[in-house]
Amino acid sequence: MPTIQNVAILGASGNVGDVVIPKLLSEGYTLTIVLRPDSKPFNLNGIDVEHIRIETASYSDVESMTAVFNGQHAVIEAFNPAAQVHQRSIVKAALAAGVAHLLTPDFTIDRFGPHIEEIPIFNPKLRAQRELEEAIEEAQSEARKHGRPEPQLTWTSVLTSLWYDWSIDAGFSMINKEKRTITRYGSGNQRLSLTRQERCGDYVVAILRNPERYRNRPAYFASTTIAVNELIALVRELAGADDEWSVRDVPLEPQRQAAFKLWDED
Numbered sequence: 001m002p003t004i005q006n007v008a009i010l011g012a013s014g015n016v017g018d019v020v021i022p023k024l025l026s027e028g029y030t031l032t033i034v035l036r037p038d039s040k041p042f043n044l045n046g047i048d049v050e051h052i053r054i055e056t057a058s059y060s061d062v063e064s065m066t067a068v069f070n071g072q073h074a075v076i077e078a079f080n081p082a083a084q085v086h087q088r089s090i091v092k093a094a095l096a097a098g099v100a101h102l103l104t105p106d107f108t109i110d111r112f113g114p115h116i117e118e119i120p121i122f123n124p125k126l127r128a129q130r131e132l133e134e135a136i137e138e139a140q141s142e143a144r145k146h147g148r149p150e151p152q153l154t155w156t157s158v159l160t161s162l163w164y165d166w167s168i169d170a171g172f173s174m175i176n177k178e179k180r181t182i183t184r185y186g187s188g189n190q191r192l193s194l195t196r197q198e199r200c201g202d203y204v205v206a207i208l209r210n211p212e213r214y215r216n217r218p219a220y221f222a223s224t225t226i227a228v229n230e231l232i233a234l235v236r237e238l239a240g241a242d243d244e245w246s247v248r249d250v251p252l253e254p255q256r257q258a259a260f261k262l263w264d265e266d
Contacts, residue, residue, distance in 0.1 A: 004073040004208045008032040011079025023201025059086035065093030077105040087128035091135040101211045102155040156214040161193040186252040188229040193222035
């Protein structure tokens with residue numbers, strides 16, 4: 001596989017792009033930001049524009065995406081889940097342009113687990129993964145049929161689990177700073193992998209530097225692994241005796257049933 005230097009990023013203005021772009025530029029990569037026609041202008045404030053260019057293409061237009069991907073060694077899918085419906089056309093464009101490596105739209109919890117299909121919200125990610133693998137297999141089969149070299153596009157799924165700092169600030173965490181509460185599901189002894197948002201840039205660089213190590217597989221990264229009970233003790237220790245935090249216990253099975261009911265009701 002050729003050395004990766006030129007990298008195209010889809011969804012650059014999102015939470016992944018916020019930390020990945022500065023890290024890649026600091027490591028000397030040349031970046032192409034791919035905006036959709038209806039996207040807002042990309043904010044270049046504070047960004048080294050010498051090693052970055054901006055292109056516009058529709059994710060569903062294989063021809064225009066191929067033109068943007070020409071000369072790119074890797075593509076990072078940093079877009080939000082809604083854009084995953086375009087996975088097949090994105091992969092076809094990457095194959096046509098000779099892209100070497102693709103980072104799939106993940107940066108989240110493990111969607112390769114044995115029970116992930118029980119969680120409906122992950123259906124788009126599972127479908128996007130199937131379309132990725134099917135498109136690569138179809139292109140390779142077509143190449144073999146006509147005696148041509150097979151395309152060598154490989155992929156990595158970056159799985160970071162929960163971004164603890166981002167989720168706390170956004171109000172999505174078990175730690176609620178405003179109410180001074182910590183939600184404990186079940187016993188609280190289950191160990192959780194947690195990641196600091198900024199570390200996503202480090203993980204991407206690790207993959208781009210050694211794509212063969214992460215070839216066609218999920219790559220698991222975490223800043224720490226901790227049980228909720230340990231987390232409770234840590235928060236209370238950091239808060240001090242004068243800052244009282246309470247624990248809200250939630251039994252697992254009723255919560256699970258309530259979640260499925262909400263999903264069914266949309």
